[in-house]
Amino acid sequence: MPVSLTNSKLIYETLKECDIRLVSALPETWLVHLIHLTDEDPEMTLVRLAKEEEAVGISAGAHFAGVKSAMLMQNHGFLASINGIVSFAHLYKIPLLMLISYRGTFGERDPWQTQGGNVTEPLLRALSIPYSFLDQVETVKKRIRQAQTLAESSLQPVAVLLTRDLMWEE
Amino acid sequence: MLRLDCLRSVYSELESCLVVTIMGAVAAELHSLGHRANFFYLQHAMGLASSTGLGLALCLPEQTVIVFDGDGSLLMNLGTLSTMARYRPRNLVHVVFDNESLLSVGGFPTATSTGTDLEGIARAAGIPHALTVRSVENFRTAVCDAVHGIELTTIVAKVEATGPSGYITDLSLLENRFQFRRHIQSLRKA
Numbered sequence: 001m002p003v004s005l006t007n008s009k010l011i012y013e014t015l016k017e018c019d020i021r022l023v024s025a026l027p028e029t030w031l032v033h034l035i036h037l038t039d040e041d042p043e044m045t046l047v048r049l050a051k052e053e054e055a056v057g058i059s060a061g062a063h064f065a066g067v068k069s070a071m072l073m074q075n076h077g078f079l080a081s082i083n084g085i086v087s088f089a090h091l092y093k094i095p096l097l098m099l100i101s102y103r104g105t106f107g108e109r110d111p112w113q114t115q116g117g118n119v120t121e122p123l124l125r126a127l128s129i130p131y132s133f134l135d136q137v138e139t140v141k142k143r144i145r146q147a148q149t150l151a152e153s154s155l156q157p158v159a160v161l162l163t164r165d166l167m168w169e170e
Numbered sequence: 171m172l173r174l175d176c177l178r179s180v181y182s183e184l185e186s187c188l189v190v191t192i193m194g195a196v197a198a199e200l201h202s203l204g205h206r207a208n209f210f211y212l213q214h215a216m217g218l219a220s221s222t223g224l225g226l227a228l229c230l231p232e233q234t235v236i237v238f239d240g241d242g243s244l245l246m247n248l249g250t251l252s253t254m255a256r257y258r259p260r261n262l263v264h265v266v267f268d269n270e271s272l273l274s275v276g277g278f279p280t281a282t283s284t285g286t287d288l289e290g291i292a293r294a295a296g297i298p299h300a301l302t303v304r305s306v307e308n309f310r311t312a313v314c315d316a317v318h319g320i321e322l323t324t325i326v327a328k329v330e331a332t333g334p335s336g337y338i339t340d341l342s343l344l345e346n347r348f349q350f351r352r353h354i355q356s357l358r359k360a
Contacts, residue, residue, distance in 0.1 A: 022229065045228055048256060050249025057218035061190075061225020064210070064351045066358055069225075088215035092347045 002169045008033035014144040022062045024055035025072035030101040030167040052077030056084030060094045070097045075120040089157045096157035107164050131159040173267050173329040174199045179310040191238040192219045194274035195333030207353035217247025227259035241268040241282045255296030258322040271331035292324040299323040
């Protein structure tokens, strides 16, 4: 599978360095290695979801408990989470670190992903969710750390978009 | 059976638990019995009270977590039953007040009024212990058993579709949220 194991490991190592101890996820192709790494790590709690919006509640519970968490989802999962983001995370000032695989952009071969690609950034902006990109190996660690720092200081959802350039090897 | 009577019957049990409620009548009625720092009222985000309880229960295995859910909220997020069942934290108690109605928004009937069986769905989703209660006495027994028990329990409490005249309390949402988190942090330090 041409999903980058090396770069998935780099992302995972950073999550560990950021003291993330709970990750909620719904499988998607680009996230397979990240989910396996989480599942195999006895220090990490992996919560496999039925739908991504659940992760907003789970991360809120973790935050109340003093545990740092992250959400792994495809951009369509982000679309499916929006009510939870607005009516829980925004309303109650809950920090969320959202790692979103950015499907449906340049290079996308799956026709079914393409609409989601078009609307992801406009929706993030409409929701005033700060976001940045994981697109280069050199900046992965810094970007994730910065996203977590901002989420914790501002008590709001922050997104990093996992791009094809980083996640896919072909 | 009145929801308020059910809540009153277990109010003393709640002192040692972390409590998460849904919005509307459930939040207003629990608040009316006397707010405590260990109560969090999720005043929107229908469906996510149980997910919040799951996050709490997984992160704080030594604490008992009680979620007061409702039929309308649970029907919006039935997947939560399969996720809770997957991890089945033994310290989580999931109470569903089923009044067969979306009471807060005009009393329109939910699907439980036409035969949808939440206990059956919970059991089929894999919740280890699921039961339905129709009297305050049975409610109290079921909640106490679940609090002191050793398996994830969903209790469906059939209640009348009546509630308070208003739902807004004098507790601001953010005050509640920060107080709740601070309370939990104080437990962790103790």
